[in-house]
Amino acid sequence: MTRTYDPKYASAIVDSVFMTGYDEGSFIQAEKDEDFFSTKVSAQGEAIISESNNTLGTITLTLSQTSPSYPYLMKKAKQKKPFPIWVNYNNGTTKEKAGGTQARIVKTPSKEFDTEVGGREFQFKVFDYTEE
Numbered sequence: 001m002t003r004t005y006d007p008k009y010a011s012a013i014v015d016s017v018f019m020t021g022y023d024e025g026s027f028i029q030a031e032k033d034e035d036f037f038s039t040k041v042s043a044q045g046e047a048i049i050s051e052s053n054n055t056l057g058t059i060t061l062t063l064s065q066t067s068p069s070y071p072y073l074m075k076k077a078k079q080k081k082p083f084p085i086w087v088n089y090n091n092g093t094t095k096e097k098a099g100g101t102q103a104r105i106v107k108t109p110s111k112e113f114d115t116e117v118g119g120r121e122f123q124f125k126v127f128d129y130t131e132e
Contacts, residue, residue, distance in 0.1 A: 009091040012061050014069075014076065014124075015083035021067025023119030029060040030087050030098040032129055057129025059085055059099060062119045065111075073122050077105035085124050100128040 010028055012019040022028070033056040040048045063070050076083065086099035109120040 003094075004091070005094075006091055010087070010089045012059070012085065012087045014073065014085050017069070017072060019061060019063070019067075019069040019073075021064050021069055023062045023064045023067075025062070025119075027062045028087050030057065030131075032057045032131070055100075055128050055130075057098070057100065057126040059087060059103070059124040059126055061122045061124070063122065065118050065120050067120070070120060073105065074108060077108045077122070080104075082127065085126060095132075097132040098130070100126040100130060102127040 007027070012028055034052050034054040037052055038050045040050070042048060061073075063073070082102040082104055084099070084101045085103040086097060089096040103124045103126040106123045106125050109122055111120070112118045
């Protein structure tokens with residue numbers, strides 16, 4: 001069976017606004033910050049599992065420096081109010097979703113100027129990160 005991936009079915013929505021103008025390469029990343037559990041083994045060889053209740057996650061969007069979403073995210077980065085962020089992939093057969101209702105931009109992206117257009121990386125800390 002052949003499966004197809006198409007990046008046009010990937011999207012990111014920041015506070016109800018669809019992001020556009022991504023840079024080439026890996027343009028959306030999402031991950032939970034901590035493992036679901038940790039393990040330790042006692043001196044007598046008993047395994048002990050400690051559950052993690054950490055709900056933090058990180059989402060990174062890489063936009064082109066000419067992206068129409070760039071000024072919007074620069075403005076959001078300076079606000080001190082949490083907002084929702086969701087990333088989705090849905091090509092009709094494969095569906096994935098990650099994000100949360102409480103997020104902030106960690107810092108404004110670094111700037112690099114070259115002979116060609118560059119990328120700008122926005123990192124979001126999601127305080128109630130979930131995945132589906």
